[in-house]
Amino acid sequence: MELYIIIFTLTIVLSTSAEFKHEAFEFAACSDMEEEYYIGYDEEEVAHVDFKQKRGVATLPDFAGSITFYEIGADAIVGCKRDLPGFINIFKSLPLEMDLDAPQTSIYPKDDVQLGVQNTLVCHVTGFFPPSVNISWTKNNVNVTEGMSLSQYRPRTDDTFNIFSTLKFTPAEGDIYSCTVNHKALQGQPQTKIWDVDVALPSVGPDVFCGVGVTLGLLGVAVGTFFLNKGL
Numbered sequence: 001m002e003l004y005i006i007i008f009t010l011t012i013v014l015s016t017s018a019e020f021k022h023e024a025f026e027f028a029a030c031s032d033m034e035e036e037y038y039i040g041y042d043e044e045e046v047a048h049v050d051f052k053q054k055r056g057v058a059t060l061p062d063f064a065g066s067i068t069f070y071e072i073g074a075d076a077i078v079g080c081k082r083d084l085p086g087f088i089n090i091f092k093s094l095p096l097e098m099d100l101d102a103p104q105t106s107i108y109p110k111d112d113v114q115l116g117v118q119n120t121l122v123c124h125v126t127g128f129f130p131p132s133v134n135i136s137w138t139k140n141n142v143n144v145t146e147g148m149s150l151s152q153y154r155p156r157t158d159d160t161f162n163i164f165s166t167l168k169f170t171p172a173e174g175d176i177y178s179c180t181v182n183h184k185a186l187q188g189q190p191q192t193k194i195w196d197v198d199v200a201l202p203s204v205g206p207d208v209f210c211g212v213g214v215t216l217g218l219l220g221v222a223v224g225t226f227f228l229n230k231g232l
Contacts, residue, residue, distance in 0.1 A: 030080035036051075038154065099129070100130075101127055102127075102183065102186055103125045103183050103185070104125070105191050107122065107193040107195045108122055108195070109121055113197065115173060118168060118169070120167065121169055124162070125181050126163075127161075127162075130184070133182065134183075137167050137179055138177065140175060144167065147169065148167050149165070150164075150165050173198075176196045177196070179192070
């Protein structure tokens with residue numbers, strides 16, 4: 001059984017002009033299979049904890065200064081894991097009913113596509129609740145896992161979640177990639193988005209039309225000069 005305990009803190013900070021509000025997030029979650037700790041500000045990630053590497057990962061730009069937060073995240077997860085067995089026993093005897101929000105998925109390349117040049121495909125999954133999705137990739141209808149990575153769940157201000165999956169690939173003409181998302185709200189009907197390598201070759205049309213135009217222009221000048229001289 002997979003059960004999440006979520007500790008979700010939302011802080012609203014008003015600007016000095018009281019015209020704008022900002023939202024800071026502290027998000028901790030754990031299940032019997034994984035754990036996550038995340039700090040965000042206005043839906044932008046500030047930092048997260050990499051529990052596999054046992055280290056904090058700051059994602060602020062260098063000019064923002066450094067922060068130390070791994071101990072905070074680790075303590076939150078320790079408490080979450082400690083309370084998990086008790087919650088599992090409670091929910092075993094209760095009908096679990098919750099509002100489900102289905103994900104919206106998009107797929108796009110990170111950089112401009114050039115044949116033979118390594119790139120990254122991004123599968124962006126957003127607007128879903130609860131925060132548990134399965135994401136898989138295929139290339140030409142064959143499952144691929146090499147070069148795939150998965151971000152942490154990132155909370156949104158509407159209490160749903162984002163997640164990003166990326167796949168490193170080298171574009172070749174005619175290849176077809178797909179990203180498939182499975183979530184409870186989809187009721188067993190996975191959501192698949194397809195992206196195919198279609199790099200347009202440079203068009204010769206403008207050059208041809210330009211050349212024809214210049215040629216006709218020069219011909220017109222020559223003919224005009226001939227009749228002008230003949231008239232004189």
